[in-house]
Amino acid sequence: MNAANQMDALQQAMAKTQTQLSTGKQIQSAADNPVGMSQVIELNTQVSASNQYVSNATLVTTNLNLEAQSLTNATNTLQSARSLIVEANNPTMGPSQRQDIATQLAQLQQQLVAIGNSKDSQGNYLFSGYASGTQPFAQSGTAVTYNGAAEVSQVQISADQKVSTSDTGSSVFMNIPAGNGTFTTAAGSANTGTASIGPGTVTNPSAWTPDSYSIAFNTSTTPPQYTVTDTTTNTSVATGTYTASAGGSFSLSFKGVQVSFSGVPANGDTFTVNPAGTASAFSTLASAINTLNSNSLNSAQRATQLNTALEQIDGALNKFNQVQASVGARQNAVSAATNNAQSQQTSLKSEISQISDTNYAAATTQLSTEE
Numbered sequence: 001m002n003a004a005n006q007m008d009a010l011q012q013a014m015a016k017t018q019t020q021l022s023t024g025k026q027i028q029s030a031a032d033n034p035v036g037m038s039q040v041i042e043l044n045t046q047v048s049a050s051n052q053y054v055s056n057a058t059l060v061t062t063n064l065n066l067e068a069q070s071l072t073n074a075t076n077t078l079q080s081a082r083s084l085i086v087e088a089n090n091p092t093m094g095p096s097q098r099q100d101i102a103t104q105l106a107q108l109q110q111q112l113v114a115i116g117n118s119k120d121s122q123g124n125y126l127f128s129g130y131a132s133g134t135q136p137f138a139q140s141g142t143a144v145t146y147n148g149a150a151e152v153s154q155v156q157i158s159a160d161q162k163v164s165t166s167d168t169g170s171s172v173f174m175n176i177p178a179g180n181g182t183f184t185t186a187a188g189s190a191n192t193g194t195a196s197i198g199p200g201t202v203t204n205p206s207a208w209t210p211d212s213y214s215i216a217f218n219t220s221t222t223p224p225q226y227t228v229t230d231t232t233t234n235t236s237v238a239t240g241t242y243t244a245s246a247g248g249s250f251s252l253s254f255k256g257v258q259v260s261f262s263g264v265p266a267n268g269d270t271f272t273v274n275p276a277g278t279a280s281a282f283s284t285l286a287s288a289i290n291t292l293n294s295n296s297l298n299s300a301q302r303a304t305q306l307n308t309a310l311e312q313i314d315g316a317l318n319k320f321n322q323v324q325a326s327v328g329a330r331q332n333a334v335s336a337a338t339n340n341a342q343s344q345q346t347s348l349k350s351e352i353s354q355i356s357d358t359n360y361a362a363a364t365t366q367l368s369t370e371e
Contacts, residue, residue: 127169142286193266196303199311207256
């Protein structure tokens with residue numbers, strides 16, 4: 001009976017060794033090596049998670065590459081629009097020429113809307129945030145509205161790292177600081193002189209108070225005078241004389257800002273300086289289109305409005321560059337996470353192999369002994 005039991009045990013041992021040789025695995029079940037099997041299960045779980053991170057990273061990379069290309073296209077479109085506005089900001093240009101440029105700007109605006117409505121390979125909108133199935137931008141005439149979500153999806157690319165798969169259309173195209181980012185300038189609608197106002201600069205941020213200001217010119221005196229009034233508090237904040245250069249340019253300073261004028265103001269001409277809100281890249285183009293199509297503006301008013309449009313286009317281009325840099329940083333982070341995950345997978349699989357793979361030399365010797 002003992003001999004039969006021993007023979008049976010040897011047959012089972014031989015079968016087990018043969019299975020180890022044929023499968024390449026020395027652990028077939030938890031009974032073979034409970035501790036080893038537990039380690040293998042845990043390591044395989046880590047490999048599975050790492051594979052998912054790599055898969056996620058591939059998806060994010062594809063989306064970020066598409067967004068980067070869209071931002072490049074948007075930048076090129078706005079640069080083309082900027083060149084046209086610079087060309088149109090010429091007092092010798094006639095109404096029909098300005099309208100031709102306005103038509104070209106309208107086409108560029110439509111092109112920019114199409115870029116904002118770009119899709120990925122699965123038909124999802126890149127700039128709709130969570131609402132990836134909703135078209136983000138709708139256009140009616142020259143007015144463009146955003147219908148996407150305010151937040152974007154994030155994807156896990158490592159155990160402790162997530163990245164945004166895109167940016168919302170509102171953050172890229174819509175919420176762009178107006179004017180120079182601190183304040184906006186404009187010419188009075190009743191002005192009759194040839195003076196236009198530039199976008200201005202901040203010379204002393206601590207002195208700036210974000211109220212609304214009016215600059216009025218009195219040319220009936222010698223030398224001519226100007227008065228700056230804080231229309232929010234109805235108080236005078238600056239007065240003085242000004243002297244235009246031979247080319248008709250001069251600058252005024254108040255409340256930590258400086259504004260420049262080109263041309264000669266008429267008596268009673270006014271200009272405004274207001275805190276900057278936000279404008280969209282689309283509304284900036286719409287404003288330039290309306291300016292060029294208007295027959296009621298004089299050359300100074302037109303120049304002021306086009307200068308404002310140019311300043312805001314520069315702000316939009318700067319915004320695109322900032323988002324492009326953010327996309328690049330995320331692309332680098334995803335690439336680094338992918339490399340780390342793949343390196344980790346190699347280490348994990350090596351550990352699994354050491355625990356579970358058959359030692360062919362030892363198993364072959366064992367089989368011979370058992371036979």
